[in-house]
Amino acid sequence: MRNLFNLIFRSRELSMLAAAFLLILLALFHPTIPLKRDIYTYLLVVDITQSMNAEDMVIDGHKTSRIDYTRHLIHDSIASMPCGTRVGVALFAGVVVSTLFHPIEVCSSFDAIHGTVERLEWREAWHGNSRLGFGLLSASAALKALPEPAQVVFFTDGEEAPRLHAFNKADLSNWQGGKGWLLVGIGGNQPTPIPKMDENNKVIGYWSNNTYQLEPGIAQVSEETRGQRDNAVATADYERFLSTLDEPYLQGLAKEIHGLYVRGDNRQQVLAAMHRQKPARHDTAPLRIDGLLAALSGLLVVLAYLPQHTLTMLRRTASRWHLRRRPL
16 A cells, blocks of 8 residues: 555556546535625516517527527536525516515525526516516516515517507606616517417417507507417418517616616626626625636646656746746
């Protein structure tokens, strides 16, 4: 046994490989270290109205629907959040925001959050219409019911149904929902038809222009106004209602509530905007270091197989650089 240890410690290659193995072994246990930092808490509100089924977003080069893209964006965002961050999820349809669960810690509850987000779809909606202004007021009420402070991140395409008029617009002039909310615009600029689906999630056609009545008081999108499901679809391409991301409307809403707006087609921009929101508190939270340990392990493996003369040259270069930086 003593000879084995002597051999390991006398051999540069074996020593580095042994250290690399130990580091990667430690990384498998997902170690953490306590660190004082800002702790963020979010309530993620997802628009699940049928316009979110329009296919004008792209994932890995493939066209996909707005709701599918939103799920993908939320998955990536949560995966990028440090341990200690807390996330709750809520749904928006009609004029109501309904909370699915209160904020929970992302690392210990990642699978639960992931599973909930993966199942978000239009069939969970309880109303066919869409009133974003009233939805923001409802989100404000939902936020006050949470057991802890949180920032709202609202994913929506800004599509109103029926069309917005002065008589049905929410009054946000006396906004008391707090500052710093983030509205994330989901959708493209190219007019896209909205598929109409049956109860089995199969496309039966596309929503027609007649569905989005412009006359005050008419809202045929809502099944509640008809007493039964409306399976009428556009009979020709020119009759289809075409939807786009209503960016000016969302920017206006964000301004009214003293919040922020960002397009959702760039995940890094969304994450940066979320990080600019006010943290819930400054506290000690675990910081995972498995990635750092894995990187160090890989570096040791590379160094173990570098020729001796290469290492000597690197040490000389580092020594010269250090001497140049020393003050005279």
